[in-house]
Structure formats: C-alpha cells, structure tokens
Amino acid sequence: MKEMSASRTSMLGGQQPQKHYGVTSPISLAHPKESDHMYTQKLIEAMKPFGVFEDEVEQNHRLAVLGKLNSLVREWIAEISEEKDLPPSAIANVGGNIFTFGSYRLGVHTKGADIDALCVAPRHVQREDFFQSFFEKLKKHEEIKDLRAVEDAFVPVIKFKFDGIEIDLLFARLALQCIPENLDLRGDSHLRNLDIRCIRSLNGCRVTDEILSLVPNKENFRLTLRAIKLWAKRRGIYSNMLGFLGGVSWAMLVARTCQLYPNAVAATLVHKFFLVFSKWEWPNAVLLKQPEESNLNLPVWDPRVNPSDRYHLMPIITPAYPQQNSTYNVSTSTRTIMSEEFRTGLSVTDEILRGKAEWPKLFEPPNFFQKYKHYIVLTASASTEENHLEWIGLVESKIRVLIGNLERNEYITLAHVNPQSFPGSKDSHSENEFVSMWFIGIIFKKVETPESVNIDLTYDIQAFTDTVYRQANNINMLKEGMKIEATHVKKKQLHQYLPPEVLQKKKKSLADINRTSNGGSKRTSLDGSQLDSSRDTDCGTPFSSPTPVSKPCKADSDSEDRISPPKPQVPLFCEVSPVKENSSPSPEQGMSIPVIGTTGNSIPMLLSRGVPHLTSPTTKPVTVNGTGGTSSAPKRPHSPPPSEESPKRLRGTDKLSSDSSTAQDPCPPSEERLEHRDSPVPVGVQSLHLNVMQS
Secondary structure, eight states, rough: OOOOOOOOOOOOOOOOOOOOOSSSSSOOOOOHHHHHHHHHHHHHHHHHHGGOEEEEEHHHHHHHHHHHHHHHHHHHHHHHHTTTOOHHHHTTTTTTTEEEHHHHHHHHHOOOOOOEEEEEOTTTSOOHHIIIIHHHHHHHHHEEEEEEEEEEESSEEEEEETTTEEEEEEEOSSOSSSOOOTTTTOOGGGTTTOHHHHHHHHHHHHHHHHHHHHHHHHHHHHHHHHHHHHHHHHHHOOOTTTTOHHHHHEEEEEEEEHHHHHTTTHHHHHHHHHHHHHHOOOOOBSSOOOOOSSSSOOOOTTTTGGGGGOSSSOOOBSSSOOOOOOTTTOOHHHHHHHHHHHHHHHHHHHHHHTTTTOOOGGGGOOHHHHOOOOOEEEEEEEEEEHHHHHHHHHHHTTTHHHHHHHHHTEEEEEEEEEEEEEEOOOOTTTTTOEEEEEEEEEEOOOOSSSSSEEEEHHHHHHHHHHHHHHHHHHHHHTTOOOOEEEEEGGGGGGGGSOHHHHHHOOOOOOOHHHHHHHSSSBOOOOOSOOHHHHOTTTTTTTTTSSSSSOOOOOOOSGGGGSOOOOOOOSOEEEESSSGGGGGOOSSSSOOOOOOOEEEEEEEEEESSSSSSSOOOOTTTOOOOBBBOOOOOOOOBOOOHHHHHSSOHHHHHHHHOOOOOOOOTTOOOOOOOOOOSOOOOTTTTOOBBBOOOOOO
C-alpha cells in the first residue's frame, strides 16, 4: 500500500507513530468511543431497508460469474495466440485477466448492481479481436443474454448479462508479451506506448485501486461511502451526467474525510464528511495525494498550465496518472444545491449524534415539487419503445447544456434539475408515443422595479434543442416521432403532469427504494454509458468526455434531405412583476415552443403541451397572459453557449467569485476569458418568454 510520508511523531497510547494519508496532516487522531460504535450499528440498521447490502448467496454468485468470465477470456486469448502462430510454450503462459473497478471493486455495490470490468490482454491481441472474435464467442455462450457492443464510444465497451449479472466489459491491450497473474495496474509504466482508448479503459481500475490504497481503514471507508451514496441518491444529487457528482467523486470525498479522521468509525465519518464539505472553500481542489510527475506527456488537470481548468467550480482530482477532474460537469446551480445539502446533512447528523433524531431522517428525500414556484418541464417522446430509450438517452445526456444556458440568463439565479425522470401522461400525446419528463426548478431574480420585466428565454431553450437535434443528426439517429417539449409551469399546475402521491411527498415503498438504490432502469447513451442518474456514470472514465466519438454517418441523400436544426415558432415570455402571482391571469396549461424539422416529409419536433402537432412554420403563436404574438420586451445580450469543455462564465449565486482558480494557481483568469462576446438571437427564432409573476 502506498502511504504518504508521516508528519506527526506523537505517540498514541504507546503505539507506534501513525503515518498520515493525503496532502495534509489529520484533523483528529481520536479513537472511537463506545457510543460511536453504537451509532455506527444504528446506521447499518437504518440502511438495510434500502437494499444497500447483498447477501452471501448473491456475493458468491457474482464471484462465480467473474470466474467463468475470466476463464472465457483466457481461453479466447489462447485461441487468438494460436491463430497468430505463437509457439506452444508462449501460448501456455500468455495469460490474460479480468479486473473489476467502480462500486464492485470498492466493495460498495448494492443488490442487483452491475459489475464494471476490464479485460487486459497482451500486445499481440488487438482491439478488433475483442469486438469481433470475443464478441462472437460471447454470443455462443448460453448463459449470456442482451449482448451488445458499443465500439465507437468514448470508452469502448461490450455490455451483457452473464447468468443474470449485468456486466460492462472494457478492453485494454498492454505492451507486454504475457499478462502475469499478479499484475498491478497502478504502475504508470503500463501506460507507455498505449493508444488513448486503452488508457481511458485502464483509468477506471487505476483510480479505484489508488483510492483504496489511500484510505487508512478500508472497512470504515466502505461503510461510510455506502451511507453517503445512499444519502446522495435519496437527496437527488447523484448524477455526474446532470452536473452533480457520480460514484467515483463521492468515493474520493469520503476517502478524503477518512484521511482527515483516520481512526474514526462510520457514524463519526458521516458526520465529519458533512462538516468538512459544508465548510470547504470551493473551487479549492480536493486531492487524495500530491500529483506525481511523469514523462508520458499525457494531459493532466493543472490550472497553472491549462486555462480551462481554472473555470472548474468544484474540482475533485483523481489520484492516478493522468490526473483528471471528475466533476467537470458541475455548474453554479448544482454546486449551490450540493453545498446546501452538505449544510443540511451537517444539521441532521448533529441532531442524530446528540440523540435528538434517528438515522432514517438523514435519508428522507426532499420535496422537490414544493420547493420552487416555477418549473420547466422537459419532455422527450418517441413512437416506439426502442426509439424512446435511445432518444431519452441523448436528451438526458444534454440536459446540463440547458442548465448552463439558463444559468447565463441574467434574470435566473438558479436552475435545479431533478435527476429522476417520470413517465409522461398520454393525454396530450398520441397513444403510440412513449414519453419521459424531467423537471427543472427555477428561481428568478427578484425585481425591484415597479414595472414588469419580460424575460426572454428563446435563445436559452433553442440553443439546447439545437444541440440535441444536431447530435441526433450527426449520428443518423433522428427518427419519425422523436420529439422534445420544453414547458413552463407554476407549482400549482404540476398536478397536470404528476400523480398526487409524488406531489404530496408520499414515502416511497421499499420496492421503489430498492429500485432506486440498485440503479433503476438502465438506459444506454450514444457512448454506451449508463444514463440512469443514480448510477456510477463516471466510474469508468473521469476523463473529460466531450461529445461521444462516433463514425461519420453517410447521408442517404443530399444534405437538404437531412433534418435541419429546429426553430421555435410560438413565443413564450416570462413577465417578472411586483404583483402577486395569483392576481394575474395565467394559462391553465404550461406554454412551450414547437420545433419543426423536415426530411422531405414534415416531422413535428414537439415542444408544446396543449399545442397541436405542428407541420408547418406558419403556426400561430400561443396566447400568453392575455396577449398574442411576439413580445416586444427587450432581450438581454446573448452569447453562444460554450461547448461542454469550454470555460464557463461564472456568476455569483452563492457568493461565488468569478475567480475560480485553485489554491495552486493564485492568478485569476483575465477578464477577457470571463466575458462572452454578444451575439444576436438566430434569424428566424422568435422570442421565447415565460410568464412569471413575483409574489
């Protein structure tokens, strides 16, 4: 185990001096009291109903499946070696291994969770062999079901169920003649002469192993991480894809807490977790160890060298080379929301450890649908179930683009997306449509002027829909019936979209809880990553993954036949007024933008609830707040939203500074980098406004 050099030489009750982990000395070396053990046992009992622990039978079943898979891999590598005319003596020793990573490797997986695994092969086995001959070998195995390969993903993967256990299998080819039985992947030398796809595939294992090597007590770490992951899922802040934190990020925060309190047990560590990170001064980075130098010249996170790294709002840096920020998706809104949850968690655990509350209180879900006065309902629908799964995967993977667009609106102080999606009502859709909805809570800036202010959201919504449809076009995925809807509703209108038990904060059944804890339904994105927001979507690759790499698609006909970027036709405005909300008339249904796309035949790209399907750009604008037509309200200056890897303009929503450089980089970024250039609203895009009355 790699340990950091000791800085404390104090003796603990006659024991040897305790070495410390991490980049600083521990905050406390105190050992647990009897009451700490008691609270830890109560914590375990409180977590059991949520299905976070699997029984011995399931554990043994997983081990048996992994053993069979490892045998299949070795058998396949031997066959490939024979085909490539290796001598019999070399074939006998060529090896090949399966390595696990993510939640299973960390020992914190839940009942029914999948296994992230890596197939490591010697240098004469090519990636093409893995996706061809090994794929065919798996196809012939009777215990393997739901087999599919995603070869063009950012991290290429083969997905399947092996005797009921879901497995995501990556591939890495090392520059070795044979793979030894006791191979340690943490050595940086293994990355030499590898292509970037192999480096990305290895990264999950390397990061997971480094995390385990950097905590003082693995069992205390595992139990604490189980509690924190359950808490994050229950509180709706577990989703790397939507701008919150994913599994590897939560693991690193818990590991840092363990480093600071090396002798504490889980109950204490959970409390200290909230204490540390409710007071953490972001964007100072969380590091488990000092980054090590390497001569491999791979890109690493370093705000002193990379200007874009200075704009990361909540950096949590992976400990394995090449070090990366696992939280590059975090936005000002999601950081604000998580910071609030840390403070709430601290308050609740204070009560628990004082005997004024019990552990189940920590896992109570927030009532998201009572928290805000205004919501945007984002709906994705398709005509078939297969198309719907593919479509919502793409839409969900781009929701953070919409959040970023809304955050840059000068009248919006917070945009909070609920990671849970809901099935849509078919009342406003044709019977053959499959519908999913996401809800975004909006806080508008308070208006102090006596006059109403119209807030133009045309550009914000349109830029998001353009991104989704452009990506769908690029990979030739867009099909008849795939639609998006963006609708503004007030809290009192939510009953039109959601059942009463959701709005009335009804406690979930144990079946619902277990389904959520186990990862829920699995949906596959374009890059093959799991898209359910409760899953460890970033375990495999903390690399900053841009738009998934896909092969260019050839158009069936000339470019004019391809679906063009949709344009909104119905104006939607937000009027911020000092008048009370209930004093002004408002439409009973939410208002939204229709989006048109054409492929020879008109395909209605729905962006409206209560608005008929549109087949031509001549649709009349919906009446908003008693007026029709396009609002004459002045638009704020807009700039094109940055790409997902571009620096973001920072605006204070929780006393945020526009200097997001880290402690290692005291020089703030220049004003030129913080300010976006103004650009006009695209031609042909009418004003989108929302009707918001200030109470």
